[in-house]
Amino acid sequence: MTDSADNKIDYSKTLNLPQTDFPMRAGLPKKEPEIIERWNEMNLYKSLREDAKGREKFVLHDGPPYANGNLHIGHALNKTLKDVITRSFQMRGYDSNYVPGWDCHGLPIEWKIEEQYRGKGKNKDEVPINEFRQECRDFAAHWVGVQSEEFLRLGITGDFENPYLTMNFDSEAIIAGELMKFAKSGQLYRGSKPIMWSVVEQTALAEAEIEYEMYESDTVWVKFPIVQGPDHLKGASIVIWTTTPWTMPANRCVCYSKKVSYGLYEVTVAENEFGPQPGDRSIFADSLVGECAEKAKVEVKRVGDVSVDDLKGMILDHPLKGMGVDGYQFKVPMLHGDHVTEDAGTGFVHTAPGHGRDDFENWVAKRAEIEALGIDSSIPFCVADDGTYTDDAPGFPGVKVIDEKGKKGKANQAVITALIGQNNLFARGRVKHEYPHSWRSKKPIIFRNTPQWFVYMDKDGVCEKGTLRNTALAAIEETRFVPALGKNRLRGMIEGRPDWVLSRQRAWGVPISVFRNEETGQVIPGPEFDKSDELSQRIVEAFKKEGADAWYAEGAKERFLDGIVDNQEQWTKVNDILDVWFDSGSTHAFCLEQREDLKWPADLYLEGSDQHRGWFHSSLLESSGTRGRAPYDAVLTHGFVMAEDGTKMSKSKGNVVTPQEVISQSGADILRLWVASSDYSEDLRLGKTILQTNIDSYRKLRNTLRWMLGTLSHDEGEEVALADMPELERLMLHRIWELDKLVNSNYDSFDFKRITRSLLDFMVLELSAFYFDVRKDALYCDGPSSVRRKAALQVVGHLFDRLVTWMAPILPFTMEETWLSRYPDAKSVHFEQFRSCPDEWRDDALAAKWKKVRQVRRVVTGALEIERREKRIGSSLEAAPVVYINNDELNTAINGLDMEEICITSDIEINVGTAPDGAFTLDDVAGVAVVPQLAKGEKCARSWRVTTDVGADPEFPEVSARDAKVLQELKLLGKL
Template sequence: MTDTPATEARDYRDTVFLPKTDFPMKAGLPQKEPAILAKWLEANLEGQIRAARQGREQFILHDGPPYANGDMHIGHALNHILKDMVVRTQTLKGKDAPYVPGWDCHGLPIEWKVEEQYRKKKLNKDEVPVEEFRAECRAYAQHWVDVQREQLKRLGIGGDWDHPYLTMDYEAEATIVRELMKFAESGQLYRGAKPVMWSPVEKTALAEAEIEYEDIVSTQIDVAFEIVESPIAEIREVMSKGNKVEAVIWTTTPWTIPVNQALAFGPDVDYCVAVFRPKVLAPFVAPNAPAPEMKIEDHYLLLATPLIDQFCARLERAWKYEGVIWEGKGSDLAGTIARHPMHHLGGFFARPRPFLAGDFVTTDSGTGLVHMSPDHGEDDFDLCKANGLDPVFAVEGDGKYRDDWGWLGGGDERRMSVINPKFNAPDGPICSDLKDAGALLAASADYKHSYPHSWRSKAKIIFRCTPQWFVPMDKIVDHDTPRCADEAQIRAAQGDGETLRQTAMRAIADTRFVPSKGRNRIGSMVEGRPDWVLSRQRAWGVPITLFVHRKTGQYLCDPAVNARIIAAVKESGVDAWSEARAQEYLGPDYDAADYERITDILDVWFDSGCTHAFVLESGKWPALVRRDGSTHSADLYLEGSDQHRGWFQSSLLESCGTRGRAPYKAVLTHGFTMDAKGMKMSKSLGNTISPIKVMETNGADIIRLWALSVDFTEDHRIGDEILKGVADQYRKLRNTFRYLLGALDGFTEEERVTDVAAMPELERYMLSLLADLDAKLARAVDDFDFNAYTRALADFCNEDLSAFYFDIRKDRLYCDVNVATGYQTPERAAYRSVLDTLFHALIRYAAPVLVFTAEEVWSTRYPDAGSVHLLEWPTLPSFERDKDLVIRNAELRELRGKVTEAIEPVRREKIVRSSLEAEVTMSDLEVILRNLDRAYLAEVFISGIVHLEAGHEGISIKPTTHHKCGRCWRHLPEVESDGALCNRCETVLDA
């Protein structure tokens, strides 16, 4: 070609390739995402995906129903993003992975909110017809279902949003009733009185999952129970002399003293009768006057020997410890009888209080003697019941003693709720009466401890014995006489002689848990849990649709009656369970006058525990029906770790009780989202992060990237600075796709290089790294390790591509082409072919994470090709892997880092203006060992000439003496003067 004089140096910019794309660097996600979402909805993308995957291997994630109450919070967002990631990655792997969202709609939280609205209007819920009240609860739940649905859709969660499941749907309510009847018909239901966690504010029993623990300060008291009978000679001798011997109990719930029925001791605990003498100051006596006579009575107190010092400390030095008159074991106390401090009230209080042996008694605190109130403690109930002492049901649903109770009952002006601190205070009615009776030995309002509260009302709960409906955990189900349609199925799965607890523990062992520690967590809970309390005393929920015979107390178990009830609920919902229709359900064989219609409702956890039956078995969602005829179990349940005691467990017990197995094959749990400092989020602290606001300012893809970047299996953090870091990571990923779009401008199939072996070494190395990434991501999908998935993808884009491959190959991309003729070198064609492979792989890998951005990228390159979310896992070019090549180039990258580090101070001192002006000298040993040529080294280093010298130590940098090519700007020996062309550029421009 014709040389151009240096004085008239040509501008070659029009001859090089300049990447071009309409894809902007500025994301503008808050504006773009709603438009993309609208396009998906208009095109029915969910329907397209279902049609494309029809007949494929199924993967079913069953959605745990969030509660239809309030806006989506950050926990909702994390949970649903993880579920969406599961569904999208399984879909990407070619499986049919439908997602049907659902909501929990019954229960106390909604009822409580509707009652709050009543209270603001000065209305009483009990004065409103129950059907009208339920209608308001239903409307309230539907409102929040609609609100949350739109918020979750905005988050990019894919699914059948037009057909969610709601536990308040009539068909769902009928299914819940049917599942209850299975327990009843198979003999796995009983009515009994046991202490349950009870909220006096909400007036209902609560489940463990509805409880949270808060630190409080309580009144602690030491109370004396006078012993009236004893098998111990030393005690009888003291009593024979007119002295009282008193057993000392310690409690932090003074309100339970009015229902005390016995005292418990530890059989192996050391006890003593200690002598205490009150400390009395001598009165003033005039000089030479005779000293007055003073009578000081000793107190003989029975308590555990190891706890004497603690007891003395609580006495506040009012008494002096004098020693003991008897020591022995707790077993020696068997047969001892005491009397209640308020025995003078007669009736219940005048009954003897026996000493009972209790294995649960310890010497950790207190006095080693525990007062027993079977109405208000599980240990108390079991021990007293075993000894013929039954609950008295003195405390009513509102937490007050009933009107006819002899102490602090309805006629007492001091009557108030037992959770009222004033009621239990040292100067409150309980302590005042005990003090007047001479039984209060010590009282102080300074005992700090953790105590259960209702997570809704935030009020303290109590343990209260009331008649409730239970599913027994340790009853062996007799399958000899089938009582329900599923009896044969239960028998085949459970086997005779197996309890529900045993069945559940076997199911836990057969289930995959991610992380694996979840198995031990739920296992320990199931292993030690009491019988399952099903009943609640509220209005908004599925009723316990049972008739109980008024004389025998047995519930009616007639499949025909049950079938009529189920059909009625399916037709008109829970309002169908009314007194007016009782005879209709009972039919001609029974008289409604002989039966009590149960008005309790089911625990909302039983509702959600039945969703597998409704959603996976009803056929209402055909995509969820197992085509291969296998069990109905979902492939995965995914919720927060708190659901080990909630939905995971209720679903497990419900399914094991009716089907003999778990409703899931695997369980994935995530931790809780804390603020940036690791503190629990709270509106009162002002440290909450609203996903809705984040979407409005940053976009949904930012939240998604955050959720899939943290180690969600543990508690994790979010905050403004954390989100800024996520946004920076997003920009790098977006820039990777922008580069690919620009670099692939005009790419055609005709230029594709299919023979990988013919490609340059760097291209083969990058395809090897891509194959490694592919395997790593596929493994992460199988392991549900989305933190590893997202980080591997980001690291590949940032480190392997942007900082390495793209940086090196920009020269070939720009200069190895004649834009006028279309000619390009084979090396550039190989590079662009690899870029296209990278694009198609990375866009698929990124689509489940950045759902909106991936769609924007895909539609920018292929505007008429449909949604990116219809694509499947990439098929990479097949080639024979060269392990030596991978090792060699990995080492070369390390060497590149050292060269870059050596050039930087020279460039900073302006000895060279760019790395292209730097000539590099290093030992030839570095290169010979790796079988690399100098030209390849200069390419990788993006430097001038590389000199190899035997024995050279370290890396030396000097300015080049060669002229710069006027087109590619490389300094090469063949360039005769600045502005002239190198051999490559001449060849390209001549082509």
């Protein structure tokens, strides 16, 4: 065939141009559901489990989300991270099984059912408890189903057909069994302590259920008249400061510090209607008296010293004594307290042991000292469940501290009025400060003394390391934390936490399945009860068959105690339920230990950083108390998702981003790419601009994959030995070897940002903009026998297999589509293992050499870019630059290389020496300069290179000699 006017060749058909059906536009919102349907048809999860049988297990144990609404962006972040981890270990030789779970008990669900009742005019108290519990169960089951579908749409692979639920009968049975282990070991007790109480929700709360919001409190400075002390202090008062005036009826002592300097001060000038008057004497910390006097609108002078010995043994009158009711005639002692500081207030601390943790602990620790003074050391119950004063607050019964809607009652004002009446109000005001609120109701809570069920933190001889606290602290030291600062955070919380309060006064949950003897206080099952195991087993078996509802069924007490105790009338069945954190803290027991496809302990727990006080915390305590160690080997934490400007997402601000919205508009893989490319160890940001950045990155990535697929359509599988490969191909194999180490080590360290950034940069900057760009001429134009072309195809194949599998955990939909485009008979990319990279691919010397070669290339391409911009050339193939190199290292590096191929020019001239004035240079590449020139000759109709040998073969007069030779080869093979 000749290249004549009558029989003109279509040279494009002689080129090996990329051919693929893989679309440039992803269309992820439509494509991803199709892939999910395919996965469902093949039961991908089950098939993966069968494929991984016999491998070493890697278990990431799922922290249970709450089953009460659609997923938010935090869920998407959390579950995507988990999915990336489990997939990455699955594709690296492990049996990496992910079992999702849900928290199903607790107040939020109970509250929703109560709202439905109120809407229908029903009274919860008139509904049989197990009927009410069933409605809670149905509500939770509905949202488990909804969230499962949303997680699956996100691309999460796991056992969604058989998840763990805290409300499953087996789960409830084991949770109760775990509680009874604490009871049998003597760690469980019923006590009276100040706990955080929600009046709105009518239940005790744990620290993990608290959030701090700004709140305006009444604040008062209160005088306690001295009735027993040194003569020079008679007639004076001790002054305290508090932001909770309503706790004054519960005051039982005032604390001082041995480290604070105190003085006796006398009022000289007063400008107030109610408060101290000239001549009044009070004691203050010297460092704080000025601020206190200013608040009271008085002037004072120091009239005497007050020593620690003066304060020790001092007795005060209660400031409400004499208000016309009995009840405040008791003595108020002065006690030393390590918690007293001079950071704010007066230097003295009002102590109401029924309303504060420090107050309680100091009071209890000093009980012997208090009783030696002839003072009753019992702690009053001044506030009832509904937030009203009890009879233990004489003069105020029925007055509300907080009402059922979470609003301030009249208690503060009632107390302040009474203090004024007794002339014991020094000053008053208001202060805005952070105050604990329930994270559910968003309403302020109170601290109140109430009987609850606790687990000892410091009882010796009941745990592996003596006490629960010591055992948990030892477990922390054996745990890997990512990031490492998580260890200090969790350790600090365990070191300082009080006894673990377990009880909640609600209906929907696992009961505290013990009985209490009202006469002796004995609890069964218990350490000294010989039938504890029999009773525990009876309760567990009933819960397995009927769920925890068995505890509330008619005749439950008789059923469980029959034959266990002689006199059932002496025993009370406890009807409090367990804190839901105990439920979730027990997931390791009813999930990890019960499933053969998992293992205990877990390799990893992963949740948000708030779970140092939540799931990580409760799991650690539960497992340490029952098994002597943590249920995990490692803990990974992530931050929270903020709006693009760094503020909190809020519906009122209109800056909320939902996963459903992102998925419907852009696809789940875009959301997953954002997760993987972000530094999740800190708070993350998300908004339209950030999403668009990820969309742009995804587009570049996809185009690179598409080009590889198109190019590999011409791959016939011919291999070239490493020694016979051109340097450029060996350089790429070295880079693959380096990336293999980076990818695997960073999947191990959970640094997905580094993996994603490294692979994206490699694909865009090293492949698309360099290697593929250089090799397009050889891949498109070289003939079938070309070793250079065969080697390039072989390397592109290596690149494809590794890049797609490396990125499959991050972008499971896109990599599945890409893999099946290359290997249509494959089941799924997710069955593949990361390809190994032979050490013989490593060539550090070659990489160092080509780093220098690319420096030279960068100066050349920089010069040609200006020529294009000024429209002096259309493409680099129209150029034949003259390069001046005045650098021995760079000159040695390029020696023997085809620089016109590397720089994608039609010709190039390399000169050693100094460049003429005006030559193009780059500041960061010393010793290289370029003078652009046009290439001489004609443009080849096939390769578009400008050469002087176009027409050298008269049979193909429009092409260069190289291209004519290829055409002759194609003609000989019958392909032309």
